Amino acid sequence: MRSPVADLLADLALALDEASVAWYLFGAQAAILHGAARLTADVDVTVRLPEAMSQETLAARIEQHGFRRRTVDPAFVERTRVIPFVHAPTNLPLDVVIAAPGIEDLFFDRAQVREIDGVRARVASPEDIAVMKVLAGRGKDLDDVTSILAAYGNVLDVGYVRKTLTLLEQALGQSDLLPTFEQLLARTRSG
Numbered sequence: 001m002r003s004p005v006a007d008l009l010a011d012l013a014l015a016l017d018e019a020s021v022a023w024y025l026f027g028a029q030a031a032i033l034h035g036a037a038r039l040t041a042d043v044d045v046t047v048r049l050p051e052a053m054s055q056e057t058l059a060a061r062i063e064q065h066g067f068r069r070r071t072v073d074p075a076f077v078e079r080t081r082v083i084p085f086v087h088a089p090t091n092l093p094l095d096v097v098i099a100a101p102g103i104e105d106l107f108f109d110r111a112q113v114r115e116i117d118g119v120r121a122r123v124a125s126p127e128d129i130a131v132m133k134v135l136a137g138r139g140k141d142l143d144d145v146t147s148i149l150a151a152y153g154n155v156l157d158v159g160y161v162r163k164t165l166t167l168l169e170q171a172l173g174q175s176d177l178l179p180t181f182e183q184l185l186a187r188t189r190s191g
Contacts, residue, residue, distance in 0.1 A: 002117040002118060002119070003116075003117050004041075004090035004092055005029060005041075005043060005090075005092065005116065005117075006116050006117035006118065006119045007087070007089060007090050008043055008087040008089075008090050008092050008094060009025070009043070009116060009119045009121050010119045011065045011066045011067070011087065011089070012043075012045065012062065012065070012067070012087075012094065013119065013120070013121060014065055015061050015062045015064065015065035015067075016047065016061075016062075018061070019050075019053070019057075019058065019061045020050060021047050021048065021049065021050065021053070021058065021061075022047065022048040022108060022122075023045050023046065023047045023048070023122060024045065024046055024107065024108060024111035024121075024122040024123060024124050025043070025044070025045055025121050025122065025123045025124065026044050026045065026046055026097075026107075026124040026128075026129065026132060027042070027043070027044030027095075027132075028040040028042065028044070028144070029042075029043050029044065030044075030123050030124050030129050031129055031133065031144040031147070031148065033114060033116070033123055034123075034126040034129055034147075034148045034151060034152070035126075035147050035148050035150065035151025035152065036143070036144040036147040036148060036151075037147060038140070038143075038144065038147075041092050041093070042092065042093045042094070042095065043087075043092060043093070043094045043095070044094075044095045044097065045094070045095075045096055045097065046096075046097045046098075046099050046104060046107070046108075046124075047096055047097070047098060047099060048099045048104075048108060049098060049099075055077055055083065055098060056074075058083070058096070058098075059083050059085075059096075062083075062085060062096065063085075066087060066088050066089050067085040067086065067087055067088065067094065068085060068086055068088055069083065069084065069085055070084040070085060070086055070093070071084055077098075081097055081098040081100065082095050082096065082097050082098075083095075083096045083098070084096075103164070103167070103168065103171075106128075106164070107124055107125075107128045107132075110124070110125045110127070110128055111123060111124055111125065111128075112125055126148050126151075126152050126156055127156060127157050127160050127161050127164075128164075129144070129148060130145045130148050130149070130156070130161050130181070131161055131164045131165060131168070133145045133148075134165060134177050134180050134181050134184075135165075135168060135177060137180070142180070142184060145181070145184050146184050146187065146188055149184060149185060149188040149189075150188050158185065161181060162178060162181070165177040165178045165181055166178055
């Protein structure tokens with residue numbers, strides 16, 4: 001018997017594959033796959049819309065596979081680049097994030113195919129999840145980074161994470177991302 005998350009991903013994968021939409025899993029569910037100990041029921045994916053496809057067309061395609069929108073406000077979707085759904089069979093929330101050009105292209109290139117209860121899904125790499133979680137900066141996100149660091153040990157490409165966080169700091173005019181990561185890394189390695 002598959003988990004509710006796997007059921008959701010199976011229906012979503014079918015919808016997105018039929019529409020030729022590239023996607024990857026990120027957020028808490030991806031962090032859990034990469035070693036974070038977390039209780040959460042929501043699912044987050046990023047999609048890359050084909051050039052000729054509108055957000056409305058994408059939403060309609062997803063709705064054909066057991067999902068219903070939690071909001072139909074086009075201004076919300078335009079402002080946030082998020083289309084929120086609920087998966088009717090499992091009642092799990094799903095946020096579909098529309099990728100923007102830039103760093104998300106790198107995340108797409110590095111996403112890995114994983115099997116989740118018999119469902120094949122592209123999942124953001126552990127390094128990219130660490131980057132996203134440091135950028136989010138909430139306590140639970142930083143706890144996820146610590147768990148990922150502990151789970152992957154010396155296998156995690158720390159140089160890539162440092163380089164990507166440095167690029168984000170420059171792009172965003174911030175100077176706190178890399179120091180935050182370094183603190184988490186030092187804490188993980190010392191204990």
